[in-house]
Amino acid sequence: MIYQSKILNETTxxxxxxxxxxxxxxxxxxxxxxxxxxxxxxxxxxTRFKLSEDDGYTDIVDGVAHFLEHKLFESEQGDALxxxxxxxxxxxxxTSFDKTNYYFTATRNxxxxxxxxxxxxTHPYFSEQTIAKEQGIIxxxxxxxDDLPGWRVYFNFLGALYHNSAVKIxxxxxxxxxxxxxxALLNKIYSAFYSLRNMALVVSGDFEREKVLSLCDECLVxxxxxxxxxxxxxxxxxIVRDFVNQQLEVVMPLFQCGYKMRKPSANEEPxxxxxxxxxxxxxVGEGSTLYRELYDxxxxxxxxGGGLDGSRGHCCLIFGGESPAPETVAEKIKTAFxxxxxxxSDEDFERVxxxxxxxxxxxxxxxxxxGRIANEAFFSGVDPFAHAExxxxxxxxxxxxxxxxxxxxxxxxxxxxxxxxxx
Amino acid sequence: xxxxxxxxxxxxxxxxxxxNNFFKTVRISVNFVLPLNAATAAQxxxxxxxxxxxxxxxxxxxxxxxxxxxxxxxxVQKVADRQVLSIDLELVKSEYAKKDLLPEAxxxxxxxxTKPPVxxxxxxxxxxxxxxxxxxxxxxAEQNDKRALAIKRCTAIMFDGQPFGLDKYGxxxxxxxxxxxxxxxxxxxxxxxxxxxxxxxxxxxxxxxxKIFAKHFGGKRExxxxxxxxxxxxxxxxxxxxERMNITQAKLxxxxxxTEILPGDLKAFEVMRSLFGxxxxxxxxxNVREKLGLCYxxxxxxxxxxxxxxxxxxxxxxxxxxxxEAINAQLKAICDGDFTDxxxxxxxxxxxxxxxSTESSLQQLSAYWLSEILAGTMRSPNKAADSFDxxxxxxxxxxxxxxxxxxxxxxxxxxxxxx
Numbered sequence: 001m002i003y004q005s006k007i008l009n010e011t012t013x014x015x016x017x018x019x020x021x022x023x024x025x026x027x028x029x030x031x032x033x034x035x036x037x038x039x040x041x042x043x044x045x046x047t048r049f050k051l052s053e054d055d056g057y058t059d060i061v062d063g064v065a066h067f068l069e070h071k072l073f074e075s076e077q078g079d080a081l082x083x084x085x086x087x088x089x090x091x092x093x094x095t096s097f098d099k100t101n102y103y104f105t106a107t108r109n110x111x112x113x114x115x116x117x118x119x120x121x122t123h124p125y126f127s128e129q130t131i132a133k134e135q136g137i138i139x140x141x142x143x144x145x146d147d148l149p150g151w152r153v154y155f156n157f158l159g160a161l162y163h164n165s166a167v168k169i170x171x172x173x174x175x176x177x178x179x180x181x182x183x184a185l186l187n188k189i190y191s192a193f194y195s196l197r198n199m200a201l202v203v204s205g206d207f208e209r210e211k212v213l214s215l216c217d218e219c220l221v222x223x224x225x226x227x228x229x230x231x232x233x234x235x236x237x238x239i240v241r242d243f244v245n246q247q248l249e250v251v252m253p254l255f256q257c258g259y260k261m262r263k264p265s266a267n268e269e270p271x272x273x274x275x276x277x278x279x280x281x282x283x284v285g286e287g288s289t290l291y292r293e294l295y296d297x298x299x300x301x302x303x304x305g306g307g308l309d310g311s312r313g314h315c316c317l318i319f320g321g322e323s324p325a326p327e328t329v330a331e332k333i334k335t336a337f338x339x340x341x342x343x344x345s346d347e348d349f350e351r352v353x354x355x356x357x358x359x360x361x362x363x364x365x366x367x368x369x370x371g372r373i374a375n376e377a378f379f380s381g382v383d384p385f386a387h388a389e390x391x392x393x394x395x396x397x398x399x400x401x402x403x404x405x406x407x408x409x410x411x412x413x414x415x416x417x418x419x420x421x422x423x
Numbered sequence: 424x425x426x427x428x429x430x431x432x433x434x435x436x437x438x439x440x441x442x443n444n445f446f447k448t449v450r451i452s453v454n455f456v457l458p459l460n461a462a463t464a465a466q467x468x469x470x471x472x473x474x475x476x477x478x479x480x481x482x483x484x485x486x487x488x489x490x491x492x493x494x495x496x497x498x499v500q501k502v503a504d505r506q507v508l509s510i511d512l513e514l515v516k517s518e519y520a521k522k523d524l525l526p527e528a529x530x531x532x533x534x535x536x537t538k539p540p541v542x543x544x545x546x547x548x549x550x551x552x553x554x555x556x557x558x559x560x561x562x563x564a565e566q567n568d569k570r571a572l573a574i575k576r577c578t579a580i581m582f583d584g585q586p587f588g589l590d591k592y593g594x595x596x597x598x599x600x601x602x603x604x605x606x607x608x609x610x611x612x613x614x615x616x617x618x619x620x621x622x623x624x625x626x627x628x629x630x631x632x633x634k635i636f637a638k639h640f641g642g643k644r645e646x647x648x649x650x651x652x653x654x655x656x657x658x659x660x661x662x663x664x665x666e667r668m669n670i671t672q673a674k675l676x677x678x679x680x681x682t683e684i685l686p687g688d689l690k691a692f693e694v695m696r697s698l699f700g701x702x703x704x705x706x707x708x709x710n711v712r713e714k715l716g717l718c719y720x721x722x723x724x725x726x727x728x729x730x731x732x733x734x735x736x737x738x739x740x741x742x743x744x745x746x747x748e749a750i751n752a753q754l755k756a757i758c759d760g761d762f763t764d765x766x767x768x769x770x771x772x773x774x775x776x777x778x779x780s781t782e783s784s785l786q787q788l789s790a791y792w793l794s795e796i797l798a799g800t801m802r803s804p805n806k807a808a809d810s811f812d813x814x815x816x817x818x819x820x821x822x823x824x825x826x827x828x829x830x831x832x833x834x835x836x837x838x839x840x841x842x
Contacts, residue, residue: 009447009519030445032782079713085704086765088772090780107779109772136716143672144719144737149567249669252563287484296480296553301560302472302497322564351488358492358515361447366783420669 005385007392008364012374012384017213019220021196024378025212026204026370034110034205035367037103038121041200041379042193044173045097045166045232045313051192052227058188061180062166063138063173066095068186070134071126072102080120089113097167098312099379105368111211114203118219124190126183135178142172149248149417157256157415158314160244164233167314196223200378204371232313237262238411245416255326257333257414258306258318261406266381269310270390272406274356275398276308277391279407280317281352282344282399283336290336299329312379317407330414340403349396356391364388427792428801429620432637435646436619439792440629443782447519449625450785451532451632452511454793455617458647459506459586465558465593466601466609471497471508473554473606477531478540480553486531490524491515495532502797503652503728504586508613510536513785517627525628526635533639537614545603546610558598562590569834573674574735577832580664581678587655587729616647620796622789651799654683654730665833673740673835677750679732679826681725689727690810691818694770696725698819699757700734702773706753706762707734717746727798732826740835747831757823760816767819771811778808 002013013025044065050057073080073093084091087109093102102121106113145151151170159168172178192198203212239260264272284290284306294300306319323329363369374384429437457467475497477483487493493514500507512532517523540547566572575590582588592598619640623632681692700707700723711721721736738746756762781787781804788804795801802810 007519032445033780081703085702085769085773088769088776090773090776091703105776105780105783107776107783133713133716137712137719140672140717140737140739141719143739144570146671147569249569250567252560252567254567285488287481287488289481291484292481295557296549298553298556298560301557301564303561303564322560322567351485354490355488355492358448358490358494358520361491361515361519362494362513365446365448365785 003384005389008361008385008388010364010370010385013209014378014384017216017220018222019196019216020223020225021216021220022200022378023213023216024200024202024371024374024384025209026202026367026374028205028367028370031205031367033105033107033367034203034207035103035105035371036110036114036117037101037202037371037375038117039099039101039200039202039375040194041098041198042100043096043098044169044171045311046193046230047166048231049192050229050231052229057231060189061173062169062177063171064181064185064189065100066172067134067138067178067181068189069093069095069100070138071130071186072121072124074130075120075123075125080116083116083120084113087113087116091117095171096311097171097314101375110207111215114212114215115219118201118215121194122220124187124194126186128183131181131183135181138172138178139175142170142175145170145172147248149250149254152246152248153254153256153320153415153417156244156246156417157258157318157413160241160413160415161239161260161316161411162314163236163240165235165313167311192226192228195226196220197226198228200375202371202375204374205367237408239413242413244413245418247420248417250417250419252322253324253326253419254320254322254417255329255414256318256320257326257330258316258412259407260411260413261315261317263310263315269380270382270386271394271398272402273308273310273387274390274394275402276317277356278349278352278394278399279337279340279403280306280308280319281355282340282348284319284333285352285355287351287355288336290332294329294332299323299325326414326416330412334409334412337407338409344396344399346396349399353391353394360388360391427803429796430633432633433640434644436621436636436640437796438621438623438633438636439796440633441622441624441788441792442626442629443624443788444626446624446785448513448515448785449525449628450511450513450623450789451529452509452622452789452793453532453536454620454622455508455613456620456649456797457506457508457613457617459501459504459589461589461593463609464506464589464591465597466605467506467508467613468499468592469554469558469598469601469606470610470613471499471510472557473546473550474535474539474610475510476539476550476554477535483535490528491520493524493528499591501589501591502794505649505652505797506591507793508617511789516625523628526631529632529635533635537639539610541607544607546606548603551601551603551606555598555601558592559595562592562595562598569668569670569674570735570737573676573832573834574733576666576834577676577678577733577830580662580832581731581830582655585655615645618646618649620793622792624785624788652728652797654728661828661830663831665835667835667837669837670834671836672737673743673833675736675738675743675746676832677734677747677828678830678832679754680829681730681732681822682825682827683730688818688822691814691822692725692727692732693774694767694811694814695757695819695822696723696732697774698762698766698770699723699754699823702770704769706756707750710753711736711746711749715745715749717742717749721746721750743833754823754826758820760820764816767816771814774811775808778804
């Protein structure tokens with residue numbers, strides 16, 4: 001099916017390839033580089049599952065999705081990165097809470113690289129030996145993140161909000177958890193979550209549709225229907241705690257704070273997300289009176305930012321940066337949200353709407369931006385332009401409704417990272 | 424593509440137009456280039472931030488938000504011995520905004536720079552205090568990222584006492600000591616003496632934007648005269664520095680100075696850098712990370728202005744000796760010609776894709792052209808990419824052989840934590 005957005009001047013086609021894979025084609029005539037992403041709907045929050053034919057559930061230890069991402073680049077013949085190097089493209093992969101994406105951007109040799117992408121992701125090779133080597137490399141990656149205060153303050157924040165959702169757990173897991181990974185576990189997870197029925201291929205840029213599809217014909221084998229049953233514990237609406245602090249080697253405290261929100265249904269999501277972003281802008285965006293107060297008194301600096309943060313496993317309004325007094329900033333943000341209940345002026349609403357529309361247009365500047373938005377939308381179960389166009393269709397009443405029904409002051413938490421106390 | 428070259432619109436004020444109709448936004452980047460020195464770095468660094476406040480901080484932000492979320496971005500950069508004060512403005516094209524925002528935005532940008540609220544030869548205290556606090560906060564925040572901190576410390580140690588070693592924001596104490604009068608004098612000096620590079624990326628409205636800038640920057644000036652950026656001479660003594668903090672993973676930096684092998688030989692160093700530690704098939708990635716499993720990241724960067732090759736990696740402290748040995752061994756392998764023609768092709772393809780990709784992003788394209796202007800080379804990204812084809816195996820070896828170990832810097836955990 002072809003989707004067109006007049007507002008965004010973008011066209012996206014979504015089709016089901018005969019293999020069962022969903023192919024998303026975002027045409028951007030004149031693009032200098034093309035993007036391709038081969039993405040599994042599987043991330044760090046998928047921690048317990050079974051296939052319909054299985055008797056019992058399989059528990060997945062922390063960090064497996066990310067570990068699998070690293071290992072998939074290897075085959076019996078060698079490393080996919082070596083093959084990509086012959087094309088010059090910039091290839092990489094990333095694991096998030098709810099997906100694992102293998103991608104590249106290319107200015108030349110696009111179709112050669114696409115063939116490599118389709119091939120290596122569909123041909124796993126896991127051995128005891130290569131797993132042991134990767135445990136060392138990922139161990140260093142985990143230690144690198146342990147020293148990153150911005151990373152720690154974010155995961156501690158999610159830990160303060162979430163009782164059960166695995167978003168609170170570091171995507172890479174721990175050195176202990178990844179030591180339990182075996183080839184058998186990786187194979188089992190791969191055969192479920194890397195079924196083409198649970199994946200999408202996104203191609204974005206100035207490319208020939210037929211060439212892409214014919215490569216899919218050549219490289220992809222039919223995948224039977226699959227039903228993955230997850231068994232995640234339901235997440236209560238309440239938060240775990242309203243404050244958490246960790247000491248690290250920092251000279252300026254860092255913080256993240258905000259509200260735990262209900263996870264909206266697919267249909268609700270575009271307007272819900274857009275309204276959430278707009279509320280954040282109204283309360284403490286650069287044009288708000290609070291932003292100026294915080295900035296001019298040195299309580300925040302220009303690194304401060306905020307917005308709606310959401311995935312398949314979580315949804316929250318989040319604000320963060322560096323501050324000498326994070327508790328004061330958090331209190332003032334709560335007060336600003338309370339102030340919004342007094343009413344939102346038409347002028348303020350139109351201003352933040354204008355800002356958000358400009359921001360989403362900016363994200364469509366690159367093939368990678370357009371491709372990733374289309375992928376997100378597909379996995380969320382909505383049309384490719386639903387999220388972006390929601391900003392243009394936003395009404396003041398959407399904000400008022402979200403504010404009165406969904407923003408709950410008892411669900412506000414603050415996470416800080418402060419320096420070590422010296423004696 | 425027609426040749427791109429800066430057009431002089433006023434005394435030492437150049438306007439470089441890059442015709443591009445692909446993006447949904449256009450970008451104006453205004454860059455004031457000044458000498459980087461210890462006495463003025465701090466006061467200059469506050470300027471882009473204080474100028475972006477306009478007559479009223481919130482009113483300015485709201486005006487930008489109403490211009491379809493036009494983004495105003497003040498920045499300070501260090502390019503060798505120069506301090507570049509930048510203000511970038513990016514805004515939605517008229518076909519999306521349904522009205523032409525560009526003239527208003529360009530006027531606003533010029534007014535912010537040339538007509539800030541000042542009184543009796545000083546910026547207002549409230550504005551000065553707020554932006555001093557902001558820059559102090561940014562300086563402190565930079566120290567929170569230990570990977571970046573290690574690179575910064577190593578550079579400061581290597582170029583101690585020279586402009587290249589200064590922090591782009593100056594020292595914290597210097598920023599804290601500024602007042603409105605000092606900032607006013609710095610602003611006047613910037614308007615009068617800086618070399619101004621304006622870069623516009625867009626299609627429609629180029630002439631109009633150019634005229635607006637010519638009008639605002641047309642007065643009499645006394646611009647500073649810059650020669651070509653001189654590569655600092657390699658020092659004769661090799662140094663090792665170890666600093667400790669309460670961190671989990673050690674950050675190891677190995678810095679090398681390079682000497683010129685042929686005039687205009689930068690491309691040989693870039694290909695050598697790519698082969699050594701650029702791509703995911705480079706010697707450092709495939710040996711130090713993949714084969715030896717010593718680290719998650721181990722990569723090399725090359726600074727063309729400083730003639731400096733720098734390897735940075737995160738390793739367990741007990742593995743530092745092994746990592747050092749492995750990193751040096753990979754450089755020696757290139758000196759010994761221990762690489763295949765296919766490795767060279769891969770390294771070139773990797774670099775070429777990076778250069779050609781700069782045209783995929785407004786920010787990268789703007790940064791690329793500023794770097795070309797400052798280097799005085801003015802090659803298009805495609806032309807630069809093509810130039811790597813001619814780099815021979817011999818030149819790569821010569822580039823590697825010209826690298827001299829300068830400083831090894833280690834940021835490691837405090838002793839009691841590492842036991």
